[in-house]
Amino acid sequence: MSLNTHPNIPDPDDFYAELLAAHHGLSEAESHALNARLVLILANHIGERDVLRDALALVREAG
Amino acid sequence: MPYDYTPFPYRRAPGLDGPEARHPVFIVGAGPIGLALALDLARHGTPSVLVDDNDVVSVGSRAICWSKRSLEILDRLGLGERAAEKGVGWKVGRTFHGEEEVFSFDLQPEPGHKFPAFVNLQQYYVEQFLAEAALDNPLIDLRFKNRVTALDPVAGRLEIETPDGAYTLEADHICACDGARSPIRQMMGLEFDGEVFEERFLIADIEMQADFPSERRFWFEPTFHAGQSALLHRQPDDIYRIDLQLGWDADPEHEKRHEVVRPRIEKVVGHADFRIDWVSVYTFQCRRLTSFLHDRVIFVGDSAHVVSPFGARGGNGGLQDVDALGWRLAAVAQGAEVAMLRGYDRERGFAADENIRNSARATRFMTPADGAERLFRDQVLKLAAQAPFARGMVNSGRLSVPCTYPLDGPDAPDLPMGARPGTVAPDAPLGNGWLSERTGHGWLLLAIGQDAPTVEGVKALTLGSDDVLRDRYLGDADCALYLLRPDGIVAARWRDAGAQEIEAAREAACL
Structure with a gap:
């Protein structure tokens, strides 16, 4: 399976709000740490090396 | 009890009193690798001269974790059981972050193997056992206090200094088993490629009577000293080994002082009732020679490649070098094409890359660079x-496990992956x-659930199938x-094959 870059989350605005809420009240360093944990947790959930490699390539391109 | 460093006997070299006949194999360095190589060659009927500039085993515990594969290799040299009996078996590893235990692992090996996953045994014991066997072996000429001062790698000519003067000697093959700082490598002007990690570690062997479990304990950011990591292992004779990472700016001479070391160890073990046996400071690198073969010189062990100590890949990697070289060098010394040695370079170069990759990754995890590396490490x-x-x-x-060499011998892919x-x-x-105990002596054809065809130069071992053999060798196949x-590596496998196919596979496996 390749990386899905099409809309895939129902109610994306709700998710976005929850993402911001998770960072609420954190310092910049704490937010960075939270994001790092989130990346690790989601990467493990995806678990497919091809998909993860595609995602890493995409973030480098988009940056 | 502290180890008794009794010197080995020095004898006057024959070359001091007249020219020696050209030797087939000359080995530099009577550490675990040089000694094991001499014994392995002798097992295959090839004599060697082995020199060391010293006359005692190495001081301090140094390499301590010996893998299952190393014990199997030592077993073929007659020393596996002695090492396993003397050593401390362990299977539990605990990992801490600060004072908190993060998790533990259990290396409980599956049943049905002669040797456990690891035993801890100080390097000086391994050297002692090997040296005693080498001194007893008529095919090994072991010369202590003989130091190589110059060599011509093309002619195979060496100059050697002894307490009784200097002499010269010639050999067809020169094996440099002279360690990470290899004087032979330096004399030849050869450089390592790879990464240098600027990390310093303090190692201490301490003796204590303690009711302390046989576990590997590892701390990230320990609270008992300012460095990044610490490691504790139990060894025989009530000796414990502690590795403390120091900052790069630490002054080694200051750190080595017992009054500086003691308070830290007191915090690790929780009391002051111990004796410091040995303290040393080391740095490490993850680097290798591009090629292990240079003219008549063959680099083996740390002289060819060095790794960080985490993973026990130095001593174990070196013994696997010996395993891959011994049968080939013996064959070449007995008339086979010298090109056969290229298989050693290819396979052990592949293994060195794997060891360096693993060891460099572990080092990076333990000592992350500031920024993203540190962020992810801490969050993991x-x-x-x-x-x-x-x-x-x-x-x-x-921790060291043997790598799978990329061989392209005949394969029946539906047989179990673990024996490909x-x-x-x-x-x-x-x-x-x-x-x-039956593998690793010469070429062997293992016939499971069927008769073995007769192949010249290959011994046959016919076995009926049982649950373990079915699991490890047959899978769903009947036979x-x-x-x-001769090193016990699978060269090829079939459901069924004729003598000609097997003979062809054997010839191909020597290239």
Whole structure:
């Protein structure tokens, strides 16, 4: 399976709000740490090396 | 009790009193690798001269974790059981972050193997056992206090200094088993490629009577000293080994002083009732020679490649070098094409890359650079206490297991993956003994559930199938043929094959 870059989350605005809420009240360093944990947790959930490699390539391109 | 460093006997070299006949094999360095190589060659009927500039075993514990594969290799030299009996077996590793235990692992080996996953045994014992066997072996001419001062790698000519003066000697093959700072490598002006990690470690052996479990304990950011990591291992004779990482700016001479070391160790073990046996400071690199073969010189062990100590890949990697070289060099010394040695360079170069990759990754995890490396490392440790997946990312060293050589010998791919060509033939119980006692002596054709065809120069071992053999060698098949090299590596395997196919596979495996 390749990386899905099409809309895939129902109610994306709700998710976005929850993402911001998770960072609420954190310092910049704490937010960075939270994001790092989130990346690790989601990467493990995806678990497919091809998909993860595609995602890493995409973030480098988009940056 | 402290180890008794009794010197080995020095004898006057024959070359001092007249020219020696050209030797087939000359080995520099009577550490574990040089000694094991001499014994392995002798096992295959090839004599060697082995020199060392010293006359005692190495001081301090140094390499302490010996893997299952190393014990199997030592077993073929007659020393596996002695090492396993003297050593301390362990299977539990605990990982801490600060004072908190993050998780523990259990290396409980599956049953049906002669040797456990690891035993801890000080390097000086391994050297002592090997040296005693070498001194007893008529095919090994072991010369202590003989130091190589110059060599011509093309002619195979060496100049050697002894307490009684200097002499010269010639040899067809020169094996440099002279360690990480290899004087032979330096004389030849050869450079290592790879990464240098600017990390300093303090190692201490301490003696204490303690009711302390036989576990590996590893701390990230320990609270008992300012460095990044610490490691504790139990060894025989009530000796414990502690490795403390120091900052790069630490002054080694200051750090080595007992009054500086003692308070830290008191914090590790929780009391002051111990004696310091040995303290040393080391730095490490993850680097290798591009080629292990240079003219008549063959680099073996740390002289060819060096790794960080986490993962026990130095001593164990070196013994596997010996395993891959011994049978080939013996064959070449007895008339086979010298090109056969290229297989050693190819396979052990592949293994060195794997060891360096693992060891460099562990080092990076332990000492992350500031920024993203540090951020992810810290968060992996934080997650590990709660989420099992993150424990797999915590890297305090990936412990040595033999690599699978990329061999392209005939394969029947539906047979079990764990015994495919390039792997060590898995051990299994066999009557009152073990399969590993029967492999690794010469070419062997393992016929399971069928008769073995007769192949010249290949011994046959016919076995009925039982549950363990079915699991490790057959899978769903009724029968199989396995061709094993003299180092016990699977060269090829078939459901069924004729003598000609097997002979062809054997010839191809010598290239």
